[in-house]
Amino acid sequence: MVNLTTNYLGMKLRSPLVASAGPLCKDIDHIRRMEDAGLSAIVLHSLFEEQIEVESEDLDRSLELGSDSYAESLTFLPEMGAYNIGPDAYLNHIRKAKEAVKVPVIASLNGTSMGGWIRYARMMEDAGADGLELNVYDLPTNPDTPGAAIEAGYIDLIKHIVKSVHIPVAVKIGPFFSSIPNIVRRLDDAGAKGVVMFNRFYQPDFDLQTLEVIPDLLLSNSSELLLRLHWTAICYGKIHADMAITGGVHSAFDVLKSMMAGARVAMMTSVMLRRGIAFVGEIEKELVAWMEENEYESIQQMQGSMSYQSVSNTSAYERGNYMRVLSSYSLRSRVV
Numbered sequence: 273m274v275n276l277t278t279n280y281l282g283m284k285l286r287s288p289l290v291a292s293a294g295p296l297c298k299d300i301d302h303i304r305r306m307e308d309a310g311l312s313a314i315v316l317h318s319l320f321e322e323q324i325e326v327e328s329e330d331l332d333r334s335l336e337l338g339s340d341s342y343a344e345s346l347t348f349l350p351e352m353g354a355y356n357i358g359p360d361a362y363l364n365h366i367r368k369a370k371e372a373v374k375v376p377v378i379a380s381l382n383g384t385s386m387g388g389w390i391r392y393a394r395m396m397e398d399a400g401a402d403g404l405e406l407n408v409y410d411l412p413t414n415p416d417t418p419g420a421a422i423e424a425g426y427i428d429l430i431k432h433i434v435k436s437v438h439i440p441v442a443v444k445i446g447p448f449f450s451s452i453p454n455i456v457r458r459l460d461d462a463g464a465k466g467v468v469m470f471n472r473f474y475q476p477d478f479d480l481q482t483l484e485v486i487p488d489l490l491l492s493n494s495s496e497l498l499l500r501l502h503w504t505a506i507c508y509g510k511i512h513a514d515m516a517i518t519g520g521v522h523s524a525f526d527v528l529k530s531m532m533a534g535a536r537v538a539m540m541t542s543v544m545l546r547r548g549i550a551f552v553g554e555i556e557k558e559l560v561a562w563m564e565e566n567e568y569e570s571i572q573q574m575q576g577s578m579s580y581q582s583v584s585n586t587s588a589y590e591r592g593n594y595m596r597v598l599s600s601y602s603l604r605s606r607v608v
Contacts (some may be wrong), residue, residue: 274563274564274568274569274570275559275569275570275571275572276288276290276457276556276559276560276570276571277570277572278312278531278536278537278572278575279464279514279536280313280466280514280516280536280537281378281403281440281442281465281514282332282440282465283313283376283403283440284401285312285313285375285376285537286310286312286375286558287310287312287486287556287571287572288312288314288530288531288535288536288538289310289311289527289537289538289540289552289555289556289559290311290312290313290315290516290537290538290539290540291303291306291311291313291314291315291539291540291541291544292315292362292518292539292540292541292543293316293317293318293380293405293407293444293469293541294317294541294542294594295317295318295541295545296541296545296549297315297316297369298317298365300360300365300368300369300372302549303369303372303373303377304372304373305550306373306549306552307373307374307375307550307604308542309402309549309550309551309552309553309556310552310553310556311375311552312375312376312537313376313377313378313402313537314359314369314373314376314377314378314418315318315374315378315380315405316362316365316366316369316373316377316378316379316380318380318381318382318407319359319379319380319381319392319396320383321381321382321383321388321389322383324359324383324388324389324392343454346404350351350514351397354557358370358381358518359388359392361393362379362396363395363396363399364399366379366396366399366400366401367399367400368401368403370401372401375401376400376402376403377394377402377440378401378402378403378404378405378442379396379399379401379403379404379405379406380404380405380406380407381393381405381406382394382406382407383407383408383409383555386545389406389429389433390432390433390436393433393436393437393441394418394436394437396437397437397438397439401439402410402439403439403440403441403442404408404433404437404439404440404442404466405442405443405444405468406429406430406433406441406442406444407444407471408426408429408443408444408445409423409446410425410426411473416506419449419450419470419559423449423455423458426443426445426455426458426459427459427462430443430459430462430463430464431462431463434462434463434464435463437519439601440465440466441463441464441465441466442464442465442466442468442513442514442516443464443466443467443468443471444468444470444471444518445459445467445468445469445471446470446471446473447450447469447470447499447503448473452503452507453503453506453507453510455511456510456511457510457511458508458515459513460511460512464513465513465514466470466513466514466515466536467511467513467514468515468516468517468518468539469500469503469504469514469515469516469518470499470500470503470517470518471518472492472496472518472519475488476488484542486605491545491546492519492520492522492542492544493520493522493542494520494521494522494523494526496519496520497517497519497520497526497529497530497586497587498520499520499531500517500518500519500520500530500533500535501517501530501533502536504517504530504532504533504534504535504579505534505578505579505580506579506580507534508533508579508580508581509534509576509579509581514536514537515534515536516535516536516537516538516539517530517533517535517537517538517539518538518539520539521538521539521540521543522540522542522543522546523543523558524556524557524558524559524561524562525558525562526538527555527559528562528574528576529561531571531574531575532574532575532576532577532578532579533576533578533579534575534576534581535575536575
């Protein structure tokens, strides 16, 4: 019998299939269906730093207005339903999710600064979250801000969060650092128990008719997995923290590749939005079938088997692969 169990953030999971933070996780019924389909852990949708700040600022403003006018104005709180659920509702959602399923529930915070992160990290722990994923989504636009300052901000934030809670903390990062292995190792040294590769850089489009910037959210596809495999394979064996891959996981083959690169878990959302939550069960069946056919006894047996750990000079190896890729393309039509 194939053993699918894996360890992530100090938790033993029945399989490497995990729900990534996304809109499906806002609904308790969907979360129940995810567990039934075979997902071994749920990362809830994110609570945004801006929501925490808006709640605090608007509450202060409302109280100040109330002191100079009418008592009724104390009920004038911000309407956030169209944006996302507010902080208190998010905490309640954690409690409901924990009551609804037996698999681990991981809360998610999205932001860039200290703000109310430490306070709400503790409150998420108190609400029953089994772990915390920090999605540090910071897009520097000021040319006077050096990259070293951005990285130092990441590390400082993680150190403070890790010290403030007892539950394991994972950090979800983007692929735009000048040295991903270095920042991953520094996050590991700062106390992160997991590193999630990578958050997706959502890029708005231009409307040429209205001359407006418009949102353009596209679901991921399997081609996006390659970037995650590349850096996970490079970092495997160089840190103590567990690595997770998210973005581009759509099939059993994607899960297998993620494991062989060195990830502990493969996170997914887009495939469930496209194919339905129940499709996760099909992925697990194909995963087991492939492992049986290729005589793998466990997931742990394959983890890191195709990583760079056994390569002495990874830079030379990368240059060689780079040249092989360029020379592998053959023109299929006559170039005029």
